[in-house]
Amino acid sequence: MPTKPRACHSAAKLICRNWLFLFCCSLASTSLTAQEGNVTPFAVKADDNIVIYHNANVLDENGQAFTAKMSVIVTGDKIQALKPANQISANELKSAQVINLSDKYLLPGLIDSHVHLATPPNDLFAKATMRRQAYHGITGIRIMADDLRPITEYARASIAGEIAAPDIYSAALFAGPDFFNDPRTIAANGGIKPGTGPWMQAISDETDLTIAIAKAKGSGAMAIKLYDNLKPELLSKITQAAHQQGMAIWAHGMVFPTEPKDVVAAGVDVISHTCYLAYQASDPKPLTYKNRFPVNAALLQTGDNHLMETLFASMQQQNIYLDATLTVYQQYDQRLAANPQMSPKPHCSLSLAATLTQQAINKGVKIATGTDHIMPRSSAFPALFDELELLAKHTKLSPLAVIQAATLNGAYILKQQDNIGSITAGKLANMLILNADPSADISKLRDQYMTVKRGFMLKPQDMPNITELEMPDEQ
Incomplete structure (x- = not known):
């Protein structure tokens, strides 16, 4: 879990000062305006x-x-x-x-703990999405890696009351260099080479992590999202270095090729996507995000797999929250039903995701309510309401426990429990x-x-x- 922040070394201090100077100048300018x-x-x-x-x-x-x-x-x-x-x-x-x-x-007010608004940036789309959220009870969102240039401006405008929008809390993305030919990273890095911006950084064993994290912090991020192509030792070093600078670590359940048990052992703060954790019981395991394949459902569908029991117990002991995203798996089911021949097949179903989420709940793991999905224009409500209803229907959480997941738990994973959540x-x-x-x-x-x-x-x-x-x- 996060350790007490320590001072950056001198190079990082310079980075911090430079980025914070630019950020403060921007704020001063907008304040005068x-x-x-x-x-x-x-x-x-x-x-x-x-x-x-x-x-x-x-x-x-x-x-x-x-x-x-x-x-x-x-x-x-x-x-x-x-x-x-x-x-x-x-x-x-x-x-x-x-x-x-x-x-x-x-x-x-409710918190959607898994949102993407600027991959790629689209100002009209983002503001319409936030408007629907704000008018329907969502007062906080956790941005899980985007182009933080527009996102930071939305965060400022929301606090100032210039736009109808939730408060915004963002992550910068860290991944291995091979990840940055992904089309989404190209879309979120317009004007610069993917992997070189402070909000999406290519990380290797040679990276000065103290400086990389200071750059991420200066871009407006409050956390680092660990995504792909990071080996266990490097993932652990990133987590420790981020915590030393007061940054949270938000990670996928498997940060390929690093398997779930090593992600948990590193002491990350929040893990997203229940079914990525299911790869702990799969043999073999995918080596990269791009080459994911279906988890071994036969080993998991009874909800008592001993490898998962051990994994969830470790998450509970370290107070690592689970951002389950059942909405994602509902979307997979719907796409497969519409196109049974789709290839590749989804790596997990809603039924299995719900079973594993309940297994985590049984071990005392706290749930956060993220969606990783934006509803079409025809939907009156944002996706968060589907997520809350899925949790209430497919797990044993009571409606009030689901609301707690969307309020207090959401505040805790944002380190904002003194300001919001109750x-x-x-x-x-x-x-x-x-x-x-x-x-x-x-x-x-x-x-x-x-x-x-x-x-x-x-x-x-x-x-x-x-x-x-x-x-x-x-x-």
């Missing part, structure tokens, strides 16, 4: 603006139950206090904007308000009254429609 009249239609109008969300059923800060007849007092973009509604004084009600939420259900005084006013109780039926998350993002109110019926220009129909 805002002061000169930048439009911020999605920001609260004053830091001392007080809103009382009154008499609601509020999810407690541990995500265990809704408490009736509670009021949340928001000042500016922060939660100031949470009290029983009958303890709100007449003077408090008189001095605030009051939103009466009798019979409504108030919970933290309805707690001092945290950001990121909230989802529902018309119905989701604790017995997870689909009630779709019955939405309002999203509050950093104190700003967004009602789903007010969302501008996504146009065909923004999000063309799939061919």
Whole structure:
């Protein structure tokens, strides 16, 4: 797990200073522009603006139950206090904007823990995707490797209230040099040679890891994503070096050729895609990401494979979260059903992914809710709602446990648990308000009254429609 950050060596300090100088100059420039009249239609109008969300059923800060007849007092973009509604004084009600939420259900804003928005960059598409997320209760997203040049600007614009969007937390990608002929890396590195930009770096045994990580940090990333073509010893060194600079490590379940047990042993913070972990029980194992093949389902479908038991126990002991992405495997199933002759065949099914996810849950592994999927324009809701419903249907997680995975757990993997993830005084006013109780039926998350993002109110019926220009129909 992350160790206490240490100072960079002198070369890395210079890199840090140079990148941070450029970043701060950019922020200063945009700040001046805002002061000169930048439009911020999605920001609260004053830091001392007080809103009382009154008499609601509020999810407690541990995500265990809704408490009736509670009021949340928001000042500016922060939660100031949470009290029983009958303890709100007449003077408090008189001095605030009051939103009466009798019979409504108030919970933290949701977090999609696996999103790609700029591979390749498409400004209209990205902003439409984020708009749909923000208007439907998603107040945070984890970017899992993209061109961070536009992503960092979206993150700034979201915080400033210039666009309707979740808060954005990004990773830079590290992989071996052979990975960077992948068309996606070419698309995400326009104007430069893939593997040479700070947001997507080709890493070898000769790489100065301290400098490489400092560059990634300077590009706006808060984490390193380990993707492909990294051997166990190098993967472990990257993890240790990143933790020393206060960077999280997010990894695939298998970072080919490094097998899952060695990814776990390195002490990464989050592992994505349940079925990549299934390669631990496969013999042989794929040597590269590009040459993946189906996992050995026969060894895994009963949900008690001893190799997986050992692997999940190790994840639990090290507090490594699992970003299951059941939506990905649902998509595989749908593509295979539409084209039974497709080649290569998907490496895993939804049924097997769910079985393995439940096995991980049984061993105490904490789940995060990522999608790695963007719904077409015709869908009213973002993919996260499918992911939450799949978890509730195909595992033994209760609806409230699924909501906890999408709120508190999402906050922890972002190292933002002090700022988001629960309805707690001092945290950001990121909230989802529902018309119905989701604790017995997870689909009630779709019955939405309002999203509050950093104190700003967004009602789903007010969302501008996504146009065909923004999000063309799939061919």
